[in-house]
Amino acid sequence: MSDSSAPAAGTTPAAPVSLTAAQRRAVAELLRVSPVADELGRRFAAAGHELHLVGGSVRDALLGRLGNDLDFCTDAHPDETLRIVKGWAEAIWETGREFGTIGVQRDGLRLEITTFRAESYDRVTRNPVVRYGTNLVEDLERRDFTINAMAVSLPDHRFTDPYGGLADLAGRLIRTPGTPQESFGDDPLRMLRAARFAAQLRFAVAPPVRAAMTAMAADLDRITAERIRDEFTKLLCGVDPITGLRLLVDTGLAERFLPEFTGLRLEIDEHAQHKDVYEHTLIVVSNAVRLEDDGCDFVLRMAALMHDVGKPATKAVGPDGRVSFHHHEVVGARLTKQRMKDLRYPKDIIGQVVALVALHLRFYGYGRGEWTDSAVRRYVADAGDLLPRLHKLTRSDVTTRNRRKARQLAEDYDALEERITRLRAEEDLARVRPDLDGNAIMELLGVPPGPVVGRAWKHLKELRLERGPLSRDEAEAELLRWAREQGITD
Known part of the structure; x- marks a missing residue:
């Protein structure tokens, strides 16, 4: 494997970082799926297209926590991707097609293959105006954080890290490929994702990223409740939720969707x-x-x-x-x-x-x-x-x-x-229940199903809670006494 560190136009390239032996083993762990990933890479290469493992898949492999959901990017457009995987994939789904993504299942792995993207945003909603990109580095530049902007090309296993993600991974740092203002302006949910990664990975947030989160917290209002919920749930379920929660409060993000929590700071x-x-x-x-x-x-x-x-x-x-x-x-x-x-x-x-x-x-x-x-x-x-x-x-x-x-x-x-x-x-x-069930209540009182049975049931349950189990005779006597007091029976 070799490093590729050519930066996109207008960005400052990170200093080249060599993979250590341990990191090489981690990438090899990523390629425990190589019977599938390499096979897919060869299919794309035969069709004249590139294929790269990207994002969280590469990050998690380097952290030794790889799952079975893998992300790929390619220069092939969705129609071409469908032609390449047809007959090879065990299942195909096209729910993300309008954003350039085709989903595939093979040998127990879920693979998402997305056309290179270089989209822009309207800065009003979170929805991107999809524009396909032309190269891998441009695609990596649009990603949220440098630790998610690394790739392994297939089938040759070439490692690409143009924005210093490997160094940030080693330094346990959350940083954006471009300026955080531009990144969060495009997608404000990334501010919440920064806090989520801090909680999940126990990483520090770079000062410029933290400052942008604070200055742009109000932009989170553009994001739907469902997306905020999903990110917040992942944060709270992180290995270190306290770090993530403090970050949400300190930057003002919590005030946008969980103001009751921020309000606790002033109380004794x-x-x-x-x-x-x-x-x-x-x-x-x-x-x-x-x-x-x-x-x-x-x-x-x-x-x-x-x-x-x-x-x-x-x-x-x-x-x-x-x-x-x-x-x-x-x-x-x-x-x-x-x-x-x-x-x-x-x-x-x-x-x-x-x-x-x-x-x-x-x-x-x-x-x-x-x-x-x-x-x-x-x-x-x-x-x-x-x-x-x-x-x-x-x-x-x-x-x-x-x-x-x-x-x-x-x-x-x-x-x-x-x-x-x-x-x-x-x-x-x-299973605290009355000592008589509904059928017994109806038979003893001579009443049909209805509100009276429900009231009698609740009365017997209260007795059960108050006095503990009653014998059948005691329960029947208590029910009849209650019915007389209620005017239900003579």
């Missing part, structure tokens, strides 16, 4: 008044990440991020000067629901996050010995399938520096979990 935390709520929240997110079982739990991380967003609206200072945030979990749940709806998250995900935010304070007070078995049953019933996440969120919310207090809270929650385990052994807490 009720549990540890030496910290503001913003810093407390970042610690809670970090704690939640450490408690995850297997990979990113977005619902848990998002609940940790939003659990205190109701505090600014509920802040009060008492006569003694003490700060309180009464019912901030209720307000926070409402704000979280609206914000996630605005970002177009699925309803089931919104419901889970909102429920956790609403429940996150329920545990406090348990250590005073005020909880009956009924209260424990309600805690489990209200949490439902979210109980394991609620355990983690509640434990993550303990950020006090007072070791004695932290130890006491941990012991209290240990005691609650042990109590839940004991009650589960005695009762089926995972």
